[in-house]
Amino acid sequence: MSEILLNRAAYINNLSKICAKAGGKERVILVLKDNAYGHGVDLIACEAAKFGVEFAAVKNETEARQIEKYFKQILILSHLPTGKESEKFIYAVNDISNLNILKHGTRVHFAIDTLMHRNGIAIDEIEFACKTACQRGLRVCGAYTHFRSADEVSSDYFVQRENFKTAKELIMKFSGESKENLTFHSHNSAGLERFSKLDDELVRVGIAQYGYAQFDDSLKLERVLSLYADRISSRVLKAGQGVGYGGKFCAKEDMQIATYDLGYGDGLLRYDGVGELNLASGERILGKMSMDNFSAQNGGERVCVIKDARIWAKFFDTIEYEILVKLSPNINRRFV
Numbered sequence: 001m002s003e004i005l006l007n008r009a010a011y012i013n014n015l016s017k018i019c020a021k022a023g024g025k026e027r028v029i030l031v032l033k034d035n036a037y038g039h040g041v042d043l044i045a046c047e048a049a050k051f052g053v054e055f056a057a058v059k060n061e062t063e064a065r066q067i068e069k070y071f072k073q074i075l076i077l078s079h080l081p082t083g084k085e086s087e088k089f090i091y092a093v094n095d096i097s098n099l100n101i102l103k104h105g106t107r108v109h110f111a112i113d114t115l116m117h118r119n120g121i122a123i124d125e126i127e128f129a130c131k132t133a134c135q136r137g138l139r140v141c142g143a144y145t146h147f148r149s150a151d152e153v154s155s156d157y158f159v160q161r162e163n164f165k166t167a168k169e170l171i172m173k174f175s176g177e178s179k180e181n182l183t184f185h186s187h188n189s190a191g192l193e194r195f196s197k198l199d200d201e202l203v204r205v206g207i208a209q210y211g212y213a214q215f216d217d218s219l220k221l222e223r224v225l226s227l228y229a230d231r232i233s234s235r236v237l238k239a240g241q242g243v244g245y246g247g248k249f250c251a252k253e254d255m256q257i258a259t260y261d262l263g264y265g266d267g268l269l270r271y272d273g274v275g276e277l278n279l280a281s282g283e284r285i286l287g288k289m290s291m292d293n294f295s296a297q298n299g300g301e302r303v304c305v306i307k308d309a310r311i312w313a314k315f316f317d318t319i320e321y322e323i324l325v326k327l328s329p330n331i332n333r334r335f336v
Helices: 008-021 033-036 043-051 061-067 096-100 123-133 156-174 309-315 320-325
Strands: 003-006 026-031 055-058 073-076 090-093 107-113 140-145 181-186 202-205 227-235 255-260 293-298 301-308 333-334
Touching: 008 026, 008 043, 008 123, 033 043, 043 061, 043 123, 043 333, 055 061, 061 073, 061 320, 090 096, 107 123, 107 156, 107 181, 123 140, 123 156, 156 181, 202 320, 301 333, 309 320
Parallel strands: 003 333, 026 055, 026 202, 055 073, 073 090, 090 107, 107 140, 140 181, 181 202
Antiparallel strands: 003 227, 227 255, 227 301, 255 293
16 A cells, blocks of 8 residues: 655754754744645654644644644644634734734734735734734734745845844834744745844744755755555556557557556646656656556556655646645555
8 A cells, every 4th residue: 555654863853953053942833734744744743742842833723723732832824713713822813804803812923924915914004903903802922924035046035034123123012012922933944044043033944844955955954755656466568558548658668567556646746648757766657647546667566656756846847845735645654
């Protein structure tokens, strides 16, 4: 049966490097949304908690409940206000209108729009937001922003840092909270690689914890996830015979082939037989991928399909994030 193996030593290495760069475990927020970027949120959360990280961020309340036993603090990044928010969690305020709906006493972090213009409170709205939060009995615990191009060498990163600096000053001025009672965070995985020291902020790390650096990998991160498939059948594909739908691949000579138990129904992007795509273990995929299986050169009873998601991302003209998060939660995962 197909399986995802997670390298525990690699994950601990990554957490160690990240926490050292951030200035300690207490200065790291681990982003575990979307099934921990496809790695398996229960496994990753448990391991991170054992390591000593106490703060996590997820997409919604469902994800937060899934990991609440592991972390002291959980920030929900994409919450749609209901007025029934839980005291257990911290909720991002992505639009100033949220402040009129959130339940009295709810802990919040303001999302600040510093340049990305995707969501968040504008800098000129901060005074009003702080006063509204106070009037409605909301507990402003901090604020954050998201860099739109921290993974690119451009001036945007520095512009946003300055904008967020202004935002922090305004929040401290109008929220009535002291600096010691507020948590600020702006640096994502790519941002983590770009700063030398952050005195007053935590870092919010997603893809880096799973082994994917955005620049020169000075952190020496290691890939955590490997995807394996098991052989369903094998045969000799004779010269002139095609394999799979439409016979897209036709053998030029007799060859040993096999069919393995993974397909686009398991979250793999659908290879259509055009261009050469190899498994991590080296075998070439042959013909069009099916929903539940694919054919390839016979690599034995088990083959490694993906070890570095960037190889598949490059082939399909996408990013490693998409390759990873699409992996079905139904695939068995375990640490080794």
